[in-house]
Amino acid sequence: MLEMPWVDFEKCTGCGTCVAACHCGAIVIVESKAIIIQTLKCGWCTVCEAVCPEGALLCEFEIVIEN
Amino acid sequence: MTLTVPVEFLQASPYFADMNVSELDSVAGLFFEKKIDKGDTIVWEGNPGEALYFVASGAVKCFKTSEEGKEQILQIVLPGNSFNDVAVFDGGPSPTSAEAMSLVGLYGITKRDMEKVITDHPWLLHNIVQVLSAKVRHLLDLVEDLSFRHVISRIARILLEYADGAGPKPKLTQQEMAALAGTAREVVGRSLKTMQEDGLVRMERNRLVISNKDELVRLVNSHP
Numbered sequence A: 001m002l003e004m005p006w007v008d009f010e011k012c013t014g015c016g017t018c019v020a021a022c023h024c025g026a027i028v029i030v031e032s033k034a035i036i037i038q039t040l041k042c043g044w045c046t047v048c049e050a051v052c053p054e055g056a057l058l059c060e061f062e063i064v065i066e067n
Numbered sequence B: 001m002t003l004t005v006p007v008e009f010l011q012a013s014p015y016f017a018d019m020n021v022s023e024l025d026s027v028a029g030l031f032f033e034k035k036i037d038k039g040d041t042i043v044w045e046g047n048p049g050e051a052l053y054f055v056a057s058g059a060v061k062c063f064k065t066s067e068e069g070k071e072q073i074l075q076i077v078l079p080g081n082s083f084n085d086v087a088v089f090d091g092g093p094s095p096t097s098a099e100a101m102s103l104v105g106l107y108g109i110t111k112r113d114m115e116k117v118i119t120d121h122p123w124l125l126h127n128i129v130q131v132l133s134a135k136v137r138h139l140l141d142l143v144e145d146l147s148f149r150h151v152i153s154r155i156a157r158i159l160l161e162y163a164d165g166a167g168p169k170p171k172l173t174q175q176e177m178a179a180l181a182g183t184a185r186e187v188v189g190r191s192l193k194t195m196q197e198d199g200l201v202r203m204e205r206n207r208l209v210i211s212n213k214d215e216l217v218r219l220v221n222s223h224p
Protein backbone atom coordinates (compact mmCIF):
# COMPACT_ATOMS: atom_id res chain seq x y z
CA MET A 1 0.00 0.00 0.00
CA LEU A 2 1.27 3.44 -0.89
CA GLU A 3 2.25 5.31 2.21
CA MET A 4 0.64 8.72 2.64
CA PRO A 5 1.22 11.58 5.11
CA TRP A 6 -0.27 10.89 8.55
CA VAL A 7 -2.99 12.95 10.25
CA ASP A 8 -3.40 13.10 14.01
CA PHE A 9 -7.19 13.24 14.34
CA GLU A 10 -6.96 14.46 17.93
CA LYS A 11 -5.06 17.58 16.82
CA CYS A 12 -6.75 18.21 13.45
CA THR A 13 -9.43 20.92 13.62
CA GLY A 14 -10.61 20.45 10.05
CA CYS A 15 -9.56 24.00 9.13
CA GLY A 16 -8.80 23.00 5.52
CA THR A 17 -5.50 24.88 5.21
CA CYS A 18 -3.77 21.71 4.01
CA VAL A 19 -6.49 21.03 1.41
CA ALA A 20 -5.92 24.45 -0.14
CA ALA A 21 -2.15 24.05 -0.09
CA CYS A 22 -1.88 20.56 -1.59
CA HIS A 23 -1.28 20.84 -5.33
CA CYS A 24 -2.46 17.33 -6.15
CA GLY A 25 -5.84 17.16 -4.46
CA ALA A 26 -4.82 14.42 -2.06
CA ILE A 27 -6.58 15.84 0.99
CA VAL A 28 -10.29 16.07 1.72
CA ILE A 29 -12.17 17.08 4.84
CA VAL A 30 -14.59 14.47 6.13
CA GLU A 31 -16.53 15.16 9.33
CA SER A 32 -14.16 18.01 10.23
CA LYS A 33 -11.03 15.93 9.85
CA ALA A 34 -8.41 15.91 7.10
CA ILE A 35 -8.35 12.60 5.27
CA ILE A 36 -5.57 11.83 2.85
CA ILE A 37 -6.57 9.71 -0.07
CA GLN A 38 -4.22 7.25 -1.70
CA THR A 39 -2.75 8.88 -4.74
CA LEU A 40 0.43 8.37 -6.69
CA LYS A 41 0.34 12.08 -7.39
CA CYS A 42 1.49 12.82 -3.82
CA GLY A 43 5.20 13.31 -4.22
CA TRP A 44 5.82 13.94 -0.48
CA CYS A 45 6.40 17.65 -1.06
CA THR A 46 5.64 18.19 2.71
CA VAL A 47 3.73 21.40 2.00
CA CYS A 48 0.72 20.11 3.98
CA GLU A 49 2.91 19.54 7.03
CA ALA A 50 4.46 23.00 6.68
CA VAL A 51 1.11 24.83 6.55
CA CYS A 52 -0.85 22.90 9.20
CA PRO A 53 -1.31 25.30 12.14
CA GLU A 54 -1.93 22.45 14.58
CA GLY A 55 1.10 20.30 13.79
CA ALA A 56 -1.43 17.58 13.01
CA LEU A 57 0.01 16.47 9.69
CA LEU A 58 3.24 14.50 9.49
CA CYS A 59 5.31 13.65 6.41
CA GLU A 60 7.85 11.28 7.90
CA PHE A 61 11.04 10.24 6.15
CA GLU A 62 12.64 6.87 6.50
CA ILE A 63 16.38 7.57 6.44
CA VAL A 64 18.43 4.83 4.81
CA ILE A 65 22.06 4.42 3.81
CA GLU A 66 22.65 3.13 0.29
CA ASN A 67 25.09 0.24 0.22
CA MET B 1 2.85 -13.67 40.33
CA THR B 2 2.57 -11.99 36.91
CA LEU B 3 4.78 -8.98 36.54
CA THR B 4 4.07 -6.17 34.13
CA VAL B 5 7.74 -5.60 33.40
CA PRO B 6 9.94 -8.57 32.46
CA VAL B 7 12.90 -9.00 34.80
CA GLU B 8 15.17 -9.25 31.73
CA PHE B 9 14.12 -5.74 30.74
CA LEU B 10 15.21 -4.34 34.11
CA GLN B 11 18.37 -6.44 34.08
CA ALA B 12 19.40 -4.82 30.79
CA SER B 13 18.80 -1.30 32.16
CA PRO B 14 21.81 0.57 33.53
CA TYR B 15 19.57 1.66 36.42
CA PHE B 16 19.28 -1.84 37.81
CA ALA B 17 22.57 -3.35 36.66
CA ASP B 18 24.02 -5.76 39.23
CA MET B 19 20.72 -6.37 41.04
CA ASN B 20 20.12 -10.04 41.75
CA VAL B 21 17.03 -11.82 40.45
CA SER B 22 15.09 -11.79 43.71
CA GLU B 23 15.72 -8.05 44.15
CA LEU B 24 14.68 -7.46 40.54
CA ASP B 25 11.52 -9.49 41.14
CA SER B 26 10.46 -7.21 43.96
CA VAL B 27 11.31 -4.05 41.98
CA ALA B 28 9.44 -5.36 38.92
CA GLY B 29 6.25 -5.55 40.98
CA LEU B 30 6.30 -1.77 41.44
CA PHE B 31 6.16 -1.00 37.73
CA PHE B 32 3.06 -0.18 35.73
CA GLU B 33 2.59 -0.47 31.99
CA LYS B 34 1.25 2.13 29.55
CA LYS B 35 0.47 2.13 25.83
CA ILE B 36 0.55 5.57 24.20
CA ASP B 37 -0.79 6.42 20.75
CA LYS B 38 1.38 8.21 18.21
CA GLY B 39 1.26 11.98 18.73
CA ASP B 40 0.02 11.80 22.33
CA THR B 41 1.80 13.68 25.10
CA ILE B 42 3.10 11.62 28.02
CA VAL B 43 4.69 14.38 30.09
CA TRP B 44 4.05 18.14 29.90
CA GLU B 45 6.93 20.57 30.41
CA GLY B 46 6.42 22.37 33.74
CA ASN B 47 4.18 19.75 35.34
CA PRO B 48 5.31 17.86 38.45
CA GLY B 49 7.46 14.84 37.63
CA GLU B 50 5.33 12.03 38.93
CA ALA B 51 6.94 8.99 37.37
CA LEU B 52 10.11 7.71 35.79
CA TYR B 53 9.47 6.04 32.42
CA PHE B 54 11.34 3.43 30.45
CA VAL B 55 10.60 2.95 26.76
CA ALA B 56 9.77 -0.69 25.98
CA SER B 57 8.87 -0.17 22.31
CA GLY B 58 8.61 2.74 19.88
CA ALA B 59 10.25 6.14 20.27
CA VAL B 60 9.59 9.18 22.49
CA LYS B 61 10.78 12.72 21.80
CA CYS B 62 11.64 14.97 24.75
CA PHE B 63 11.50 18.64 23.81
CA LYS B 64 11.23 22.18 25.10
CA THR B 65 8.89 24.72 23.52
CA SER B 66 9.66 28.45 23.29
CA GLU B 67 7.01 31.10 23.84
CA GLU B 68 6.73 31.48 20.06
CA GLY B 69 6.02 27.76 19.77
CA LYS B 70 9.43 26.73 18.46
CA GLU B 71 10.50 23.27 19.58
CA GLN B 72 13.97 22.06 20.50
CA ILE B 73 14.24 18.29 20.80
CA LEU B 74 16.76 17.41 23.50
CA GLN B 75 16.59 13.67 23.18
CA ILE B 76 14.81 10.93 21.26
CA VAL B 77 14.40 8.03 23.68
CA LEU B 78 14.58 4.54 22.20
CA PRO B 79 13.74 1.15 23.78
CA GLY B 80 15.64 0.37 26.98
CA ASN B 81 16.21 4.04 27.85
CA SER B 82 14.47 6.30 30.34
CA PHE B 83 13.01 9.80 30.48
CA ASN B 84 11.66 12.21 33.11
CA ASP B 85 14.59 11.25 35.36
CA VAL B 86 15.55 14.79 36.37
CA ALA B 87 12.11 15.78 37.67
CA VAL B 88 11.75 12.52 39.60
CA PHE B 89 15.10 12.96 41.35
CA ASP B 90 15.18 16.70 42.04
CA GLY B 91 11.46 17.00 42.80
CA GLY B 92 11.08 19.95 40.42
CA PRO B 93 8.79 20.28 37.40
CA SER B 94 9.44 18.24 34.26
CA PRO B 95 12.05 20.17 32.25
CA THR B 96 10.72 18.89 28.93
CA SER B 97 7.53 17.58 27.37
CA ALA B 98 7.56 14.00 26.10
CA GLU B 99 5.52 12.88 23.09
CA ALA B 100 5.10 9.49 21.44
CA MET B 101 6.57 9.42 17.90
CA SER B 102 4.87 6.08 17.19
CA LEU B 103 2.72 3.67 19.14
CA VAL B 104 4.80 3.47 22.32
CA GLY B 105 4.98 0.87 25.08
CA LEU B 106 6.21 2.21 28.41
CA TYR B 107 7.09 0.85 31.81
CA GLY B 108 6.74 3.43 34.57
CA ILE B 109 7.53 3.64 38.25
CA THR B 110 6.17 6.42 40.46
CA LYS B 111 8.49 8.88 42.14
CA ARG B 112 7.49 7.51 45.53
CA ASP B 113 8.15 3.87 44.57
CA MET B 114 11.49 4.79 43.02
CA GLU B 115 12.48 6.54 46.26
CA LYS B 116 11.51 3.40 48.16
CA VAL B 117 13.68 1.26 45.86
CA ILE B 118 16.63 3.59 46.49
CA THR B 119 16.06 3.56 50.27
CA ASP B 120 16.05 -0.26 50.21
CA HIS B 121 19.06 -0.50 47.87
CA PRO B 122 21.19 2.62 48.44
CA TRP B 123 24.04 1.29 46.28
CA LEU B 124 21.73 1.91 43.28
CA LEU B 125 22.73 5.57 43.60
CA HIS B 126 25.99 4.57 41.95
CA ASN B 127 24.06 3.33 38.89
CA ILE B 128 21.91 6.46 38.90
CA VAL B 129 24.99 8.69 38.88
CA GLN B 130 26.16 6.78 35.80
CA VAL B 131 22.79 7.17 34.03
CA LEU B 132 22.55 10.88 34.80
CA SER B 133 26.18 11.46 33.78
CA ALA B 134 25.51 9.86 30.41
CA LYS B 135 22.55 12.21 30.00
CA VAL B 136 24.65 15.26 30.93
CA ARG B 137 27.27 14.15 28.41
CA HIS B 138 24.60 13.86 25.71
CA LEU B 139 23.35 17.37 26.54
CA LEU B 140 26.88 18.78 26.46
CA ASP B 141 27.34 17.27 23.00
CA LEU B 142 24.12 18.98 21.96
CA VAL B 143 25.30 22.34 23.34
CA GLU B 144 28.57 21.93 21.44
CA ASP B 145 26.66 21.10 18.29
CA LEU B 146 24.30 24.07 18.61
CA SER B 147 27.09 26.49 19.53
CA PHE B 148 29.88 25.56 17.18
CA ARG B 149 28.60 23.56 14.26
CA HIS B 150 27.19 25.02 11.07
CA VAL B 151 23.51 24.18 10.58
CA ILE B 152 24.08 21.99 7.50
CA SER B 153 26.64 19.95 9.46
CA ARG B 154 24.12 19.49 12.26
CA ILE B 155 21.54 18.23 9.81
CA ALA B 156 24.09 15.89 8.22
CA ARG B 157 24.90 14.52 11.66
CA ILE B 158 21.21 13.92 12.38
CA LEU B 159 20.77 12.05 9.09
CA LEU B 160 23.70 9.75 9.91
CA GLU B 161 22.48 9.22 13.47
CA TYR B 162 18.92 8.39 12.48
CA ALA B 163 19.67 6.29 9.43
CA ASP B 164 18.60 2.70 9.93
CA GLY B 165 21.25 0.09 10.37
CA ALA B 166 22.20 0.71 13.97
CA GLY B 167 19.00 -0.75 15.42
CA PRO B 168 15.46 0.49 14.94
CA LYS B 169 15.29 4.24 14.44
CA PRO B 170 12.21 6.44 14.24
CA LYS B 171 11.25 8.09 10.98
CA LEU B 172 11.68 11.87 11.10
CA THR B 173 9.67 14.74 9.65
CA GLN B 174 11.47 17.85 8.40
CA GLN B 175 9.88 19.62 11.35
CA GLU B 176 11.53 17.14 13.73
CA MET B 177 14.89 17.44 11.95
CA ALA B 178 14.59 21.21 12.48
CA ALA B 179 13.70 20.73 16.16
CA LEU B 180 16.73 18.45 16.59
CA ALA B 181 19.07 20.83 14.77
CA GLY B 182 17.78 23.98 16.50
CA THR B 183 16.74 25.61 13.26
CA ALA B 184 13.68 26.43 11.18
CA ARG B 185 11.90 23.94 8.98
CA GLU B 186 12.68 25.91 5.82
CA VAL B 187 16.39 25.74 6.60
CA VAL B 188 16.14 21.95 6.74
CA GLY B 189 14.35 21.94 3.37
CA ARG B 190 17.06 24.13 1.82
CA SER B 191 19.89 22.09 3.38
CA LEU B 192 18.45 18.82 2.08
CA LYS B 193 18.15 20.39 -1.37
CA THR B 194 21.81 21.47 -1.26
CA MET B 195 22.86 17.98 -0.12
CA GLN B 196 20.81 16.49 -2.93
CA GLU B 197 22.41 18.80 -5.52
CA ASP B 198 25.84 17.83 -4.21
CA GLY B 199 24.99 14.14 -4.58
CA LEU B 200 25.14 13.33 -0.87
CA VAL B 201 21.49 12.33 -0.46
CA ARG B 202 18.59 11.40 -2.69
CA MET B 203 14.93 12.03 -1.89
CA GLU B 204 12.79 9.11 -3.00
CA ARG B 205 9.34 10.27 -1.97
CA ASN B 206 9.18 9.34 1.76
CA ARG B 207 12.65 7.78 1.74
CA LEU B 208 15.72 9.88 2.30
CA VAL B 209 18.60 7.87 0.88
CA ILE B 210 22.15 8.68 1.94
CA SER B 211 23.93 8.04 -1.34
CA ASN B 212 27.40 9.24 -0.37
CA LYS B 213 28.00 8.44 3.29
CA ASP B 214 31.70 9.34 3.24
CA GLU B 215 31.03 12.83 1.94
CA LEU B 216 28.22 13.29 4.45
CA VAL B 217 30.61 12.34 7.27
CA ARG B 218 33.09 14.86 5.85
CA LEU B 219 30.36 17.51 5.91
CA VAL B 220 29.69 16.76 9.59
CA ASN B 221 33.36 17.34 10.40
CA SER B 222 33.97 20.25 8.07
CA HIS B 223 32.52 23.02 10.24
CA PRO B 224 33.91 22.32 13.69
Ligand code: SF4
Pocket: A007, A011, A012, A013, A014, A015, A016, A017, A018, A019, A033, A034, A051, A052, A053, A054, A055, A056, A057
Ligand atom coordinates in the same frame (compact mmCIF):
# COMPACT_ATOMS: atom_id res chain seq x y z
S1 SF4 C 1 -4.27 22.04 8.15
FE1 SF4 C 1 -4.00 20.64 9.89
S2 SF4 C 1 -5.68 21.14 11.29
FE2 SF4 C 1 -6.21 22.04 9.30
S3 SF4 C 1 -7.44 20.44 8.27
FE3 SF4 C 1 -5.32 20.13 7.63
S4 SF4 C 1 -4.51 18.61 9.09
FE4 SF4 C 1 -6.39 19.44 9.99
Ligand code: SF4
Pocket: A005, A021, A022, A023, A024, A025, A026, A027, A036, A041, A042, A043, A044, A045, A046, A047, A048, A049, A059
Ligand atom coordinates in the same frame (compact mmCIF):
# COMPACT_ATOMS: atom_id res chain seq x y z
S1 SF4 D 1 2.89 15.83 0.75
FE1 SF4 D 1 2.35 17.40 -0.79
S2 SF4 D 1 1.29 16.23 -2.38
FE2 SF4 D 1 1.33 14.91 -0.58
S3 SF4 D 1 -0.59 15.31 0.49
FE3 SF4 D 1 0.93 16.72 1.38
S4 SF4 D 1 0.74 18.61 0.17
FE4 SF4 D 1 -0.31 16.98 -0.97
